[in-house]
Amino acid sequence: MENEPDPRRARILPSLLAADYGRLAEEIRRAEAAGADALHLDIMDGAFVPNISFGPPAVALATKVAPGLPRCVHLMLQHPERYLEDYAKAGATTIQVHAESSCDVAAALRRVRELGCRAGLVLNPLTPAAAALRHLPLVDEILVMTVYPGFGGQRFMREPLPTIRALRDAAPALPIMVDGGVSRDTVALAASAGADCFVAGSALYGAADMAAEIALLRRLADEAAR
Secondary structure, three states: OOOOOOOOOOEEEEEHHHOOHHHHHHHHHHHHHOOOOOEEEEEEEOOOOOOEOOOHHHHHHHHHHOOOOOEEEEEEOOOHHHOHHHHHHHOOOEEEEEOOOOOOHHHHHHHHHHOOOEEEEEEOOOOOOHHHHOOHHHOOEEEEEOOOOOOOOOOOOOOOHHHHHHHHHHOOOOOEEEEOOOOOOOHHHHHHHOOOEEEEOHHHHOOOOHHHHHHHHHHHHHHHHO
């Protein structure tokens, strides 16, 4: 499948939620120029989480201005199954669906793959690993939230670390992503638990030199994983 992650190093994904919304095209290009492995786009509906963010046009913009940068679309939606085609058509590379959403999760994951995208399953911080294990044959990656989803800039939670470890033990080769409070102070915690993909918002878009910060996060994660 296209855009499979590189297993030789940690993957770093800037979260567009922390970007300057008045300069989105420039901010997307900035992530690409800084050496990001993919762009992370948080899609919120105001129901599943208490916030509203982007829609398909933001994904389409990223596809247009940085076509070589994979687009990881995180659907924080009550009914993600209603919008899978829209985000695939807009150019999503990966579509991530929450285990806690009000849909047939297995059917949604299968549909994501049918649409030609990588399928990701997301767990909220206190959702047990068992909620993902039954779906392993249907997923290309798992995202474990290290904050409660809905707003950027939150503090990293340690409670999901055992979940990450349980998932890594069950699926040694599966990409495991973390999102929430990821920074130079926390990335090693997640990496040592077994994560190998890291979404960072304010830590990257708030950095004076995003390229240097991406390189630092990648190095810290790789060192912790050894």
